[in-house]
Amino acid sequence: MSAYKHVLIGLDLQPESQQVVERVKSLFPESSLLRTLMHVQEPLSFAYGGDIPMDLTEVQNQLEEQARERLAVVGKELGIPPENQHVIIGQPAHEMHRFASDNNVDLIVVGSHGRHGLSLILGSTATGVLHGSQCDVLAVKV
Amino acid sequence: MSAYKHVLIGLDLQPESQQVVERVKSLFPESSLLRTLMHVQEPLSFAYGGDIPMDLTEVQNQLEEQARERLAVVGKELGIPPENQHVIIGQPAHEMHRFASDNNVDLIVVGSHGRHGLSLILGSTATGVLHGSQCDVLAVKV
Numbered sequence: 699m700s701a702y703k704h705v706l707i708g709l710d711l712q713p714e715s716q717q718v719v720e721r722v723k724s725l726f727p728e729s730s731l732l733r734t735l736m737h738v739q740e741p742l743s744f745a746y747g748g749d750i751p752m753d754l755t756e757v758q759n760q761l762e763e764q765a766r767e768r769l770a771v772v773g774k775e776l777g778i779p780p781e782n783q784h785v786i787i788g789q790p791a792h793e794m795h796r797f798a799s800d801n802n803v804d805l806i807v808v809g810s811h812g813r814h815g816l817s818l819i820l821g822s823t824a825t826g827v828l829h830g831s832q833c834d835v836l837a838v839k840v
Numbered sequence: 841m842s843a844y845k846h847v848l849i850g851l852d853l854q855p856e857s858q859q860v861v862e863r864v865k866s867l868f869p870e871s872s873l874l875r876t877l878m879h880v881q882e883p884l885s886f887a888y889g890g891d892i893p894m895d896l897t898e899v900q901n902q903l904e905e906q907a908r909e910r911l912a913v914v915g916k917e918l919g920i921p922p923e924n925q926h927v928i929i930g931q932p933a934h935e936m937h938r939f940a941s942d943n944n945v946d947l948i949v950v951g952s953h954g955r956h957g958l959s960l961i962l963g964s965t966a967t968g969v970l971h972g973s974q975c976d977v978l979a980v981k982v
Contacts, residue, residue: 721843828979835952
C-alpha cells in the first residue's frame with residue numbers, strides 16, 4: 699500500500715466497525731504509514747435540540763468520553779497512538795473531509811453499511827464521505 | 841494488498857480513467873492477484889429509444905468495438921490478458937455487482953468522478969457501485 703501516505707480511518711464504533719478494523723490490519727500494517735483513527739459524533743442538539751427544553755451538554759460529554767475510551771481500545775489493537783485518535787462532534791462526512799484536507803490524507807477508510815436498510819433511505823456515511831471527497835475512499839463491506 | 845484476491849476495475853474510458861489506471865498500477869502490481877478490467881456501456885436505446893425511430897444496433901456495435909479497443913490498450917498497460925477484459929452493455933453499477941457476485945470479486949475499483957458537477961445531480965457511478973455492493977469498493981479520486 700505504498701501508494702498512500704496518510705490513511706484516515708473513520709469508525710462509527712458500532713459492532714460492524716470490527717470488520718473495518720480487521721481490514722485495516724491486513725491492508726495497512728506498515729508503521730511507515732501515518733494512520734489516524736476518527737469517530738465523529740453528531741451533536742445531540744441536531745437530533746433533539748428544538749423539541750426537548752433541557753441542557754444536553756452533560757450527556758454529550760458522557761457520550762464523547764465513552765467514544766474516546768472505545769476508540770482507545772481500537773487504537774491499541776491497531777497500534778495507533780493516542781495523538782492520532784480523534785473524537786469530533788459534527789457531521790461525519792464533513793468532519794472527515796475537513797480533517798483529510800487539513801492533514802494531507804490520501805485515503806479515507808469507512809464501513810459501507812451495506813447491510814442496513816436505513817442507509818437506503820437516509821444515505822450511508824460512506825456515500826456521504828465519497829461524495830465530494832478530495833482523496834480516495836475505501837468502503838469496507840460491513 | 842494480500843487482503844484481496846480478485847479486483848474488478850471498472851473504467852468509463854474517459855480521460856480521467858488514466859488516474860484510476862495509475863492507482864491500480866501502484867496498488868495492485870501483484871501477478872498473483874486476479875485483476876479484471878470492465879467497461880459497461882449504457883444501451884443507446886435507454887437514451888434515445890423512444891424518441892428516434894431508427895435502428896441503433898449498428899451504432900451500438902461500433903461503440904462497443906471502440907470500447908474493446910481502448911480497453912485492450914489499458915489491459916496491455918496493466919498486464920491484464922484479453923480474457924480478463926470485458927465490455928458489457930447494461931447499467932454500470934448493476935453489471936459490476938453481478939460480475940462481482942458471480943466471480944468472487946472482493947474489491948471493486950472505480951473512479952470517483954468527484955470533479956464533475958453533473959454527478960452532484962445524477963449520482964456518480966461510484967455512488968451507485970458503493971450502494972448495495974457485496975464487497976469492498978475503492979473510489980479513486982479523479
